[in-house]
Amino acid sequence: MTRSFANIIGDWDILADVRIRQIKSGKDLSYSHFLIPNIISLVSYSDRIIDIGCGVGAGTASLSKSGLDVIGIDPSEKSIELARKNFPNSTYMLSSAENYIPNHKFDAAILNMVLTNICDLEEFLSSVKQLIIQSGRVIISICHPVFWPVYKNLTVVNGYNYSEVKYFDLPFTVTNDLEPTTQTSLYIHRPIEEYVRCFKATGFEIDFISEPMPDRELEKKYVTTWKFPRFMFIQLSLST
Numbered sequence: 001m002t003r004s005f006a007n008i009i010g011d012w013d014i015l016a017d018v019r020i021r022q023i024k025s026g027k028d029l030s031y032s033h034f035l036i037p038n039i040i041s042l043v044s045y046s047d048r049i050i051d052i053g054c055g056v057g058a059g060t061a062s063l064s065k066s067g068l069d070v071i072g073i074d075p076s077e078k079s080i081e082l083a084r085k086n087f088p089n090s091t092y093m094l095s096s097a098e099n100y101i102p103n104h105k106f107d108a109a110i111l112n113m114v115l116t117n118i119c120d121l122e123e124f125l126s127s128v129k130q131l132i133i134q135s136g137r138v139i140i141s142i143c144h145p146v147f148w149p150v151y152k153n154l155t156v157v158n159g160y161n162y163s164e165v166k167y168f169d170l171p172f173t174v175t176n177d178l179e180p181t182t183q184t185s186l187y188i189h190r191p192i193e194e195y196v197r198c199f200k201a202t203g204f205e206i207d208f209i210s211e212p213m214p215d216r217e218l219e220k221k222y223v224t225t226w227k228f229p230r231f232m233f234i235q236l237s238l239s240t
């Protein structure tokens with residue numbers, strides 16, 4: 001069951017304050033200590049980068065603080081407003097990937113936890129393709145399609161079947177948060193083969209997939225142990 005773009009972005013407008021609180025309080029361990037460092041390890045210092053679906057901009061700000069040339073774009077007005085307010089040294093634009101008209105193409109596009117929010121993956125990836133140079137890369141993080149449903153107990157939900165695309169509205173909670181929100185956002189479950197089909201159909205090839213686990217020090221900070229990877233990283237390049 002698909003969702004309207006306005007509904008999806010409306011949820012992010014409401015969640016923007018929550019995301020700033022979660023990230024700035026340090027409660028979103030995975031975001032600050034796992035997702036962002038892993039993304040930073042995959043970009044090169046000479047890259048011109050676009051962070052697509054940058055949300056409240058913390059990731060974009062971490063990249064620019066590391067000396068990278070990056071712009072963040074997001075269609076959520078409230079998220080971009082908070083990004084500009086909280087991280088004034090970075091550059092943000094209010095736009096979807098589909099509507100963004102850049103001054104130049106980019107060496108790398110980052111999609112950090114964005115794809116599970118996108119209903120028409122082929123249309124979205126085709127727009128991303130227009131934003132990168134021929135030798136450019138797309139660096140993706142997603143909730144691990146196999147293990148996230150197990151971790152979030154979604155496999156017991158009526159109608160869940162790993163092999164089928166399914167839409168969930170899930171509260172955006174993070175580990176160790178004492179004031180968990182009930183506000184939901186869209187989580188679209190897709191099997192890995194559906195991601196691979198969409199990448200190929202839109203002219204991308206997969207450079208690699210990685211399924212990292214936290215190191216021992218980080219793992220100790222979580223209330224539950226990681227028995228499996230919670231996230232998956234994928235790098236794409238354009239097919240020749």
Ligand SMILES: C[S@@+](CC[C@H](N)C(=O)[O-])C[C@H]1O[C@@H](n2cnc3c(N)ncnc32)[C@H](O)[C@@H]1O
Pocket residue numbers: 008009012052053054055056057058059073074075076079095096097098111112113114117118124
């Ligand atoms: C889970 S949040 C990830 C936020 C951010 N990448 C981060 O690291 O905090 C997904 C984001 O994707 C954005 N988004 C949804 N559809 C989009 C589109 N078509 N183009 C660009 N961004 C989109 C939403 O507004 C939301 O901010």
